[in-house]
Amino acid sequence: MTEKILTRNFDRADAHTLAVYRETGGYTAWEKARAMEPAGITDEVKKANLRGLGGAGFPTGMKWSFVPKNHTGPVYLVINADEGEPGTFKDRYLLERDPHALIEGMLIAARAIRCEKAFVYIRGEYVEPHRRFAAAVKDAYDAGLLGAGLDIVVHRGAGAYICGEETGLISSLEGKKGWPKVKPPFPAIKGAFGMPTIVNNVETIAQVPHIINRGAAWFAGLGTKTMGGTRIYSVSGRVKRPGIYEESVGITLRQLIDRAGGVSGNGRLKGVVPGGSSAPILRADEIDVTMDVDGLRNAGTMAGSAGVIVFDETVSVPEALMVVARFYAHESCGQCTPCRESTGWIYKMSERILAGHGRKEDLDTILDVSKRGAGTTICAFYDGAVGPYISYIEKFRDEFEVLIRK
Amino acid sequence: MPKLIIDGQEIDVAPGTNLIEAARQLGIEIPHYCYHPGLSIAGQCRLCMVDIEKTPRPTIACNTQCADGMVVSTQTDRVKETRRSIMEFHLINHPLDCPVCDQAGECWLQIYYMKYGLYDPRMVDEKVHKPKALPLGPHVMLDAERCILCSRCVRFCDEITGTGELGIFNRGDHSEIGLFPGRDLENKYSGNVVDICPVGALTDRDFRFQVRVWYLDTAKSICPGCARGCNIEVHVNRRRPHHAGGKRVARLKPRFNADVNKWWLCDEGRYGYGFVDDASRLTMPVWRGEPVPWDTAIAETARVLGRHAPDAVGVLASPKMANEDLIAVKRLAEALGSHDVGFRVPPRTPGDQDDLLIRADKNPNTRGGELIGLDGDVAAILEAARDGRIKALWVFGHDLFDSTWPEADVTRALRALETLIFTGTNANRTSALAQLVLPTAAWVERDGTFTNFQGRVQRFRPAAEPLGEVRPEWDIVGQVLGTLGHAGTATRAEHWFVELAANVEAFRGMTYQSVGDTGRMAQ
Numbered sequence: 006m007t008e009k010i011l012t013r014n015f016d017r018a019d020a021h022t023l024a025v026y027r028e029t030g031g032y033t034a035w036e037k038a039r040a041m042e043p044a045g046i047t048d049e050v051k052k053a054n055l056r057g058l059g060g061a062g063f064p065t066g067m068k069w070s071f072v073p074k075n076h077t078g079p080v081y082l083v084i085n086a087d088e089g090e091p092g093t094f095k096d097r098y099l100l101e102r103d104p105h106a107l108i109e110g111m112l113i114a115a116r117a118i119r120c121e122k123a124f125v126y127i128r129g130e131y132v133e134p135h136r137r138f139a140a141a142v143k144d145a146y147d148a149g150l151l152g153a154g155l156d157i158v159v160h161r162g163a164g165a166y167i168c169g170e171e172t173g174l175i176s177s178l179e180g181k182k183g184w185p186k187v188k189p190p191f192p193a194i195k196g197a198f199g200m201p202t203i204v205n206n207v208e209t210i211a212q213v214p215h216i217i218n219r220g221a222a223w224f225a226g227l228g229t230k231t232m233g234g235t236r237i238y239s240v241s242g243r244v245k246r247p248g249i250y251e252e253s254v255g256i257t258l259r260q261l262i263d264r265a266g267g268v269s270g271n272g273r274l275k276g277v278v279p280g281g282s283s284a285p286i287l288r289a290d291e292i293d294v295t296m297d298v299d300g301l302r303n304a305g306t307m308a309g310s311a312g313v314i315v316f317d318e319t320v321s322v323p324e325a326l327m328v329v330a331r332f333y334a335h336e337s338c339g340q341c342t343p344c345r346e347s348t349g350w351i352y353k354m355s356e357r358i359l360a361g362h363g364r365k366e367d368l369d370t371i372l373d374v375s376k377r378g379a380g381t382t383i384c385a386f387y388d389g390a391v392g393p394y395i396s397y398i399e400k401f402r403d404e405f406e407v408l409i410r411k
Numbered sequence: 412m413p414k415l416i417i418d419g420q421e422i423d424v425a426p427g428t429n430l431i432e433a434a435r436q437l438g439i440e441i442p443h444y445c446y447h448p449g450l451s452i453a454g455q456c457r458l459c460m461v462d463i464e465k466t467p468r469p470t471i472a473c474n475t476q477c478a479d480g481m482v483v484s485t486q487t488d489r490v491k492e493t494r495r496s497i498m499e500f501h502l503i504n505h506p507l508d509c510p511v512c513d514q515a516g517e518c519w520l521q522i523y524y525m526k527y528g529l530y531d532p533r534m535v536d537e538k539v540h541k542p543k544a545l546p547l548g549p550h551v552m553l554d555a556e557r558c559i560l561c562s563r564c565v566r567f568c569d570e571i572t573g574t575g576e577l578g579i580f581n582r583g584d585h586s587e588i589g590l591f592p593g594r595d596l597e598n599k600y601s602g603n604v605v606d607i608c609p610v611g612a613l614t615d616r617d618f619r620f621q622v623r624v625w626y627l628d629t630a631k632s633i634c635p636g637c638a639r640g641c642n643i644e645v646h647v648n649r650r651r652p653h654h655a656g657g658k659r660v661a662r663l664k665p666r667f668n669a670d671v672n673k674w675w676l677c678d679e680g681r682y683g684y685g686f687v688d689d690a691s692r693l694t695m696p697v698w699r700g701e702p703v704p705w706d707t708a709i710a711e712t713a714r715v716l717g718r719h720a721p722d723a724v725g726v727l728a729s730p731k732m733a734n735e736d737l738i739a740v741k742r743l744a745e746a747l748g749s750h751d752v753g754f755r756v757p758p759r760t761p762g763d764q765d766d767l768l769i770r771a772d773k774n775p776n777t778r779g780g781e782l783i784g785l786d787g788d789v790a791a792i793l794e795a796a797r798d799g800r801i802k803a804l805w806v807f808g809h810d811l812f813d814s815t816w817p818e819a820d821v822t823r824a825l826r827a828l829e830t831l832i833f834t835g836t837n838a839n840r841t842s843a844l845a846q847l848v849l850p851t852a853a854w855v856e857r858d859g860t861f862t863n864f865q866g867r868v869q870r871f872r873p874a875a876e877p878l879g880e881v882r883p884e885w886d887i888v889g890q891v892l893g894t895l896g897h898a899g900t901a902t903r904a905e906h907w908f909v910e911l912a913a914n915v916e917a918f919r920g921m922t923y924q925s926v927g928d929t930g931r932m933a934q
Contacts, residue, residue, distance in 0.1 A: 165582070182579070187454035187474050339560065339579070339586030341455045346500040349584035353536040370533050377496035380468050381457050 007227070010215050010235055011208065012251040015102045021137050023144045026105035032150065034214035038113040046117035050213065052221035054233035059085055059206030060281065060310045061385070062232070062298035071193035072118050072201045081202040082115050082123035083178065084210060087162050087169040089128060090281035091332060092312030095237035095249055096207040100127070100134035103211065104141035108150070108157070110210035113217055115155045118203050122156050126174050129164040166336035170384045171204040173338065184340045185384035208237060228254040232297040236311050243270040243317035254297040258287065261296065262315060270317030276400065277316065280309025282329050283389030285396035307392070322401040323408055326393060327355040333390040343378035344387035350374065351394055363409035368398050415481035430472035430483060431459055441485055442494060442523050444609045445561035446473035449674045450570055453562050456501070458523070460493045461485045469493050498528035504539045504584055506556050514611030516624040520559070539584050548596030550678060551605055551613055555587040558612035564588060564604035571675065571767070574598040588612065599769060602681045606664060606674070617682055618662045621655040622648045630874035631666060631928055633861050635731060635854050636680035637762065638772040640863030641665060641672035642929070645855050645874035658688045659875045660855055668929050671867065677769050686853070691837040693850035694879025705880065708849055709887070713894035715803050715830045715847070721748030725792045725801045728754040728785050729808035730774035733859030734868065735907035736884035737776070737783045738915065740807070743888050746897045751801060753787030754780040757815040770864055779862035782917040782933055790816065796824040805832040807884060810839035834884060850881045857883040858904050860926060862933055868921060869930035
């Protein structure tokens with residue numbers, strides 16, 4: 006079993022307190038980082054092969070280095086705690102059980118990008134995580150950790166999936182409708198309130214103190230060649246022990262399912278969604294893949310947010326498609342045309358197929374509409390939505406055809 | 412100056428130019444809905460995709476600034492397929508109600524479907540339903556089902572008027588344009604959202620269901636509503652006179668002029684043409700209460716004016732008259748030897764003004780009157796009429812009762828006259844007291860030029876036939892001059908403009924051709 010790093014204190018009921026965090030080595034990385042040059046911190050994070058754990062898997066150190074060097078105004082760090090990807094529930098545990106890890110990571114990251122004011126955008130539904138995190142921020146202020154060089158503003162969302170998209174989040178943070186922004190400019194150049202802004206996921210930043218404390222080489226060695234560290238997998242669906250599992254990014258999907266007690270239901274695996282609902286599904290015979298960004302990309306899917314959803318043989322894929330299509334139709338922000346129009350259209354078709362009114366051409370229409378819309382939108386929402394649309398039908402077409410033939 | 416290649420043609424553009432504008436300069440159309448050169452970039456409609464060399468997939472042209480060495484293709488198979496897809500997405504929830512939609516004939520969904528769509532529809536499911544025929548304010552009606560959510564109207568109210576009445580509410584395919592709670596779309600420029608709406612979602616309450624747009628004829632013109640002189644197009648209904656209750660002018664639309672009004676027009680100007688087809692129009696010359704032929708009216712006018720000593724005749728021209736009329740009036744005053752000539756009547760209600768277009772001076776040609784030299788003291792003329800020195804007064808257009816002067820004073824002055832001659836388009840309280848009423852053509856029924864507050868001389872052209880027996884002022888004045896034995900009987904407005912250009916320094920050297928469609932600054 007991999008050493009627990011992010012979740013090392015999760016079993017302690019008082020792990021969220023500053024005292025326990027300090028007792029287990031908390032804020033020593035910050036002490037160390039204060040003596041480092043900002044560029045040195047970024048270099049260390051680059052060498053650690055830390056990649057964004059919110060979904061896109063972008064190299065974190067490289068993202069930090071995009072902040073213009075000659076910029077004179079404020080630079081903002083924004084933590085994306087709008088964990089909304091279906092099947093993903095890791096950040097809530099970090100906020101609830103180890104909030105100081107995030108705060109310490111933010112102190113270090115803020116130093117690296119010369120930021121004096123940071124925001125944490127917490128999903129509206131996360132009441133308890135918000136309460137715990139806000140309390141931790143207060144304790145950090147009282148202890149003088151915050152307020153002397155870095156201020157943290159805790160902001161709650163109002164329940165829109167799109168506000169987890171980094172520029173949608175920025176719009177929402179600015180008080181506007183949570184619409185993603187047209188790029189360029191990218192947030193690192195012109196983000197929140199028109200200033201350079203780095204948006205990082207909770208888990209990504211919670212890794213940073215460990216990198217500083219134990220070194221880039223150690224962190225990189227925990228993972229694969231192109232992605233360092235461990236990450237927290239949210240495993241749900243038809244497994245015997247659903248929950249969160251911290252594992253190396255080099256673990257295979259098969260091993261991970263075993264860690265979660267194996268397949269429940271009828272015990273026979275039908276497929277796995279490996280990285281949150283937007284990740285294309287893998288068939289039962291495709292699960293010997295490593296769970297890092299590149300491993301899953303090579304398998305035609307994505308690591309995404311590491312939300313692993315397991316389907317046993319009794320799960321109906323057409324029904325799963327209808328559910329996921331309903332989700333994307335409901336959550337499409339409506340800003341740009343392909344996504345706004347086709348998420349609703351595909352939901353209607355998937356529902357009709359499930360109701361027994363499918364037409365022969367519907368499946369190809371869904372596939373065609375998905376492929377035509379992909380890559381034409383402002384943000385990655387639609388590219389995510391077509392992951393299930395296309396893969397569910399292409400990999401389980403016979404299940405749909407049975408419904409249509411009836 | 413970035414130099415780039417679009418569809419094989421090389422072009423130099425100003426830095427900051429986007430690909431849509433650069434292509435436009437080459438005569439290449441990149442179809443788009445949400446982009447508007449007067450508004451911020453939204454990037455929402457996704458129709459303006461083009462291929463750029465070394466870019467993995469089609470890119471939106473509106474948000475791409477031209478860069479040196481860029482190689483752009485607007486006609487690749489991939490671009491054509493993308494456009495077809497985007498057109499299908501725009502149309503799956505759009506109602507198929509073109510036969511009853513007022514936008515039909517000038518709808519960019521129709522136009523682009525025919526040019527870039529032409530796919531076989533695949534959508535068989537129930538379309539999304541949204542509010543229809545919803546008034547947003549005094550001038551604009553919303554059909555949310557027809558809306559393609561390009562957000563131009565929202566951006567207009569945010570960025571141009573700064574009033575922010577509109578927003579997009581809800582999400583996904585249930586998104587709809589709407590008013591923020593407690594608001595109405597009643598800013599002074601609300602009609603512009605109808606112009607910039609590319610589809611039938613926002614229609615003009617004043618115009619809708621009056622006449623099909625393909626029956627309209629158009630003429631380039633100038634708004635006479637204030638001293639700005641916004642460039643407009645007059646849309647007239649000649650071909651279906653039985654529609655719209657016989658109203659000839661169907662609507663006014665702004666016409667782009669970078670130096671005057673850009674793309675915009677205020678509501679007061681846009682909806683201010685009602686007098687043209689109003690029942691109050693004067694259509695026949697009238698002498699002592701009886702309609703008379705023009706010959707009689709002209710002869711009588713000349714007789715009245717010629718009968719008095721020069722200091723017993725006053726002329727009250729109007730800043731609503733064209734430069735051509737004003738130079739004719741100037742010549743008349745010179746011929747009569749009258750020094751009692753003016754054109755300014757202070758309005759009872761002071762005009763409003765803002766930083767966008769609207770000018771406090773609600774006259775289109777005050778500057779022209781000044782440059783031509785008609786700026787006398789009107790109050791003194793009225794006083795002289797009251798005192799009995801002025802015995803004949805020729806009033807052009809004004810209703811002197813609609814001024815800051817006390818009604819009793821105006822009444823006394825006009826009643827003290829031996830003869831009041833009134834020339835104008837519509838009856839008013841001043842014309843009611845006139846012995847001679849000479850009806851004139853409204854600006855849409857004739858041609859001429861106005862000089863705006865900046866000194867820009869701009870042409871307006873005839874859009875409709877003159878009503879009844881009406882004539883332009885320059886013609887009436889010219890006929891009177893001729894009858895009095897002076898030169899000046901021109902047969903076209905342009906003759907007076909030539910006279911103006913030859914004799915008034917500010918207009919020196921100008922011709923109708925050099926004034927063109929966008930105007931020319933007076934010296």
